[in-house]
Amino acid sequence: IPVDPFDLVIFGGTGDLARRKILPGLFRRYCSGQMPTGSRVIGAARSEITVEEYRETVREAIHEFSKAKCDEAALEEFLALLGYVAVDARGESGWGELKEALRDDDDIVRAFYFSVGPSLFGDLAEQLRTHGLTNPEVRIVVEKPFGHDLESARALNAELARHFQETQIYRIDHYLGKETVQNLMAVRFGNMLFEPLWNAQYVDHIQITVAETVGVGGRGSYYDKSGAMRDMVQNHLMQLLCLIAMEPPARFEPDAVRDEKLKVIRALDPVDPESIVRGQYTSDGELNSYREDVENPASKTESFVAMKCYISNWRWANTPFYLRTGKRLSAQASEIAVVFKDAPHSIFGMDAGRHRNMLSIRLQPNEGMTLGVTIKEPGPGGMRLVDVPLDMSFADALGPDAEDAPDAYERLIMDVIRGNQTLFMRGDEVEAAWAWTDPLIEGWERRGDHPKPYDAGSTGPDDAAFLINKDGRRWRGIK
Numbered sequence: 001i002p003v004d005p006f007d008l009v010i011f012g013g014t015g016d017l018a019r020r021k022i023l024p025g026l027f028r029r030y031c032s033g034q035m036p037t038g039s040r041v042i043g044a045a046r047s048e049i050t051v052e053e054y055r056e057t058v059r060e061a062i063h064e065f066s067k068a069k070c071d072e073a074a075l076e077e078f079l080a081l082l083g084y085v086a087v088d089a090r091g092e093s094g095w096g097e098l099k100e101a102l103r104d105d106d107d108i109v110r111a112f113y114f115s116v117g118p119s120l121f122g123d124l125a126e127q128l129r130t131h132g133l134t135n136p137e138v139r140i141v142v143e144k145p146f147g148h149d150l151e152s153a154r155a156l157n158a159e160l161a162r163h164f165q166e167t168q169i170y171r172i173d174h175y176l177g178k179e180t181v182q183n184l185m186a187v188r189f190g191n192m193l194f195e196p197l198w199n200a201q202y203v204d205h206i207q208i209t210v211a212e213t214v215g216v217g218g219r220g221s222y223y224d225k226s227g228a229m230r231d232m233v234q235n236h237l238m239q240l241l242c243l244i245a246m247e248p249p250a251r252f253e254p255d256a257v258r259d260e261k262l263k264v265i266r267a268l269d270p271v272d273p274e275s276i277v278r279g280q281y282t283s284d285g286e287l288n289s290y291r292e293d294v295e296n297p298a299s300k301t302e303s304f305v306a307m308k309c310y311i312s313n314w315r316w317a318n319t320p321f322y323l324r325t326g327k328r329l330s331a332q333a334s335e336i337a338v339v340f341k342d343a344p345h346s347i348f349g350m351d352a353g354r355h356r357n358m359l360s361i362r363l364q365p366n367e368g369m370t371l372g373v374t375i376k377e378p379g380p381g382g383m384r385l386v387d388v389p390l391d392m393s394f395a396d397a398l399g400p401d402a403e404d405a406p407d408a409y410e411r412l413i414m415d416v417i418r419g420n421q422t423l424f425m426r427g428d429e430v431e432a433a434w435a436w437t438d439p440l441i442e443g444w445e446r447r448g449d450h451p452k453p454y455d456a457g458s459t460g461p462d463d464a465a466f467l468i469n470k471d472g473r474r475w476r477g478i479k
């Protein structure tokens with residue numbers, strides 16, 4: 001679907017995120033014909049470089065990171081749409097020039113992407129207002145992390161609200177831009193098949209795993225003050241939890257969807273400390289340990305967290321939700337699994353074995369869904385049952401078009417231009433999520449808890465397996 005012509009300013013346009021995701025993503029949208037002629041992208045960052053130098057940086061980034069089969073002629077056209085202004089978020093330089101670079105035309109959408117460290121979000125908002133760069137139609141896109149705790153998130157919301165309406169603020173969580181995540185809503189609310197079973201009566205439990213093989217890399221100083229709970233659970237895992245657990249919204253519209261997500265967060269029970277396992281990766285002999293990576297030999301920050309939580313409402317009462325995320329694990333895999341209860345009575349006797357239906361929603365690798373169903377084992381061996389997957393991989397379903405399917409950032413940027421906030425977090429949602437995670441974090445900080453060490457390349461600490469095994473269940477997703 002085409003979008004209106006736009007001026008998009010990327011603050012932090014020379015940074016890692018802009019180079020790896022935002023600019024290659026915009027190029028792919030350009031190649032797909034979705035960036036209308038007359039649109040412009042203006043990099044704005046501290047470096048004093050010329051437009052030509054900026055275009056060269058972007059050319060290299062696209063060669064390195066773009067999934068699009070790079071057509072050099074199209075790349076030249078795209079680069080010609082790029083501008084650059086050196087600007088200081090905390091100073092006076094560059095703002096007049098930026099104002100001149102933008103077109104004062106009501107037909108052109110104006111958006112500012114804050115792809116800079118979170119300490120600059122408030123400064124940028126203020127500068128935009130002071131220098132007359134805003135109007136009621138302007139949109140701002142705010143990267144994560146949105147606050148460090150409830151208090152700082154509230155302060156940031158209040159700061160942004162001094163300059164912008166809530167309808168102008170797009171708080172990005174790129175997990176919501178993933179094809180599978182949106183498909184989860186299509187599957188839940190577009191079919192008669194699942195929704196009647198989507199509750200405590202038929203669902204045994206739900207698991208959400210977001211496993212990474214990478215360590216903290218160059219983000220050590222940030223990560224060590226944050227940890228897996230703040231970096232992953234408070235935002236990405238809770239967003240997935242909301243989408244899987246929410247009531248059907250009346251319409252697929254921003255506030256209808258976000259109201260339902262907010263109700264899920266508010267219905268989450270406080271988590272018992274016994275139901276949380278924190279871990280920290282050790283060295284495997286070749287790669288650094290977590291403590292070496294963050295250069296803090298006494299660090300008590302977790303690079304892994306697993307937890308069991310409950311949503312106290314009619315739909316989900318007493319249904320456990322197991323969440324797990326960590327770095328340097330055995331596989332790069334993200335999955336939501338809805339595990340249904342056993343059939344009430346087996347007519348096939350004990351020999352048939354115990355079988356459960358399960359819907360697995362894979363975010364990566366190989367985005368898609370699998371429904372596990374039980375059938376008779378083929379052959380003459382009698383009535384023996386076996387689980388088989390009804391598999392839908394998006395790559396297979398979309399065929400050659402799969403390569404061109406937009407990735408999360410591309411899709412979300414286009415939603416900003418369209419003015420569609422459905423897949424962005426509202427301020428009250430973010431605050432409610434912090435209000436739930438803050439006491440957990442404060443609890444282990446107060447007790448001085450040490451995370452459990454786990455081997456790099458494993459599935460996390462043994463206690464995480466125990467957390468679910470003691471309930472007669474087992475983790476899925478990574479081995």
Ligand code: NAD
Binds near residue numbers: 012014015116120
């Ligand atoms: P980065 O350090 O690579 O880049 C920061 C950018 O901000 C640079 O372009 C720099 O010139 C600019 N900048 C710094 N100080 C400035 C100032 N005073 N005035 C104007 N510009 C200034 O950071 P990044 O990794 O690109 O991350 C940007 C944001 O995105 C952060 O909030 C980060 O948490 C978030 N984020 C990054 C990633 C990622 O993969 N890199 C993923 C998710 C979220």
